Amino acid sequence: MKRHKARNGEPILAPGMDDGQELERSATSEEIEHGEYTKVVKLSYDEVDASK
Numbered sequence: 001m002k003r004h005k006a007r008n009g010e011p012i013l014a015p016g017m018d019d020g021q022e023l024e025r026s027a028t029s030e031e032i033e034h035g036e037y038t039k040v041v042k043l044s045y046d047e048v049d050a051s052k
Contacts, residue, residue, distance in 0.1 A: 027037035 023040050
């Protein structure tokens with residue numbers, strides 16, 4: 001599988017792709033078998049001030 005480098009550190013997704021839906025979908029057994037998957041880590045920042 002040919003790899004493309006991301007421009008400016010940004011991930012490359014096909015135009016019209018629903019980012020959230022595609023990135024949350026689990027790889028199929030066949031995709032895993034062929035190494036056609038990427039591990040995705042989702043981080044969330046909580047901006048609530050605990051002192052209030």
